[in-house]
Amino acid sequence: MTAHPLRLDHLVISARTLDEGTQYVADTLGVAPSGGGAHPLMRTHNRLLNLWGGVYLEVIAVDPQATAPADGSAPRPRLFALDDPATHARLENGPYLSHWVARVERPKHLPTWQAQYPQRIPPVVPMTRADFTWGLTVPDDGAFPAWQGIGDGVLPSLIQWDTTRHPSTALPETEISLKALKGAHPQADTVAAQLRWLGAAHLIELQPTEGAPALVAEFETPDGLRTLK
Secondary structure, X not given: OOOOOOEEXXXXXXXXXXXXXXXXXHHXXXXXXXXXXXXXXXXXXXXXXXXXXOEEEEEEXXXXXXXXXXXXXXXXXXXXXXXXXXHHHHHOOOOEEEEEEEEOOOOOOHHHHHHHOOOOOOOEEEEEEOOEEEEEEOOOOOOOOOEOOEOOOOOOEEEEEOOOOOHHHHOOOOOOEEEEEEEEEOOHXXXXXXXXXXXXXXXXXXXXXXOOOEEEEEEEXXXXXXXXX
C-alpha cells in the first residue's frame, strides 16, 4: 500500500439515459438520484445520490444537448467508455454498475503522481460541473483505466477535488450506506497487484472468475440489504 492510501469517492452507474439510470437506482435502493449537472468537456451529464461517509453514487449518460467544441476540433472521446460499441450493446440490457472512482487526497498531488508514473496512471483531465472543479484520470481514448492491458472498469479512476468541498456535502442526506464493493476478474492477480500499488486494495473485495469482469455493490438501506450490479 502507498504512503497515502486512497479513499472511495463514488460509484458509477452507466445508462443510456439519465431517466433509465435514475429509475434503476430508485427501484433498487428506494431513493432516486437527483441534482448533478453537465460535464461540458466530456459531453455527458449525471445525477447523484448521497451515501453515508462522504461517498456518493453517480448515474452518468451521454448528454444529448451537448455541443461540439467551439473551435471546430474533434471532441474527445467520452469518459467511462461511453463511446465504446461494447458499452452501447451492454446498455441495451439496462443500466449497470460500470466503474468506481478513488479519491487522492492532499498532500499527494495527483498530476505530479501521474507524471512520475505515466505507464500506471492515465492522464489527469481538468473537469468542471457547475461550481465544482477537479482532476480525473481519463485515458486518451476514453476507455477505463488499465494496467498491463487489463481494466474493464474494475480498476478505479482517480480523482482529486480542487477544494475541500465535496459533492456529497451538497446532496440531500439519505439513510443508505455502502456495505461492500466487490469485483470479479479473470485476471484477478494482476488487478490486485495494481490495486495494492495504488493504495486502493482495501476499498474492494476482489475475487477471480472464469466469467466476464464485473462489479457488485451491496448497500444497507431502511428496507434491508440491496444490491446494484
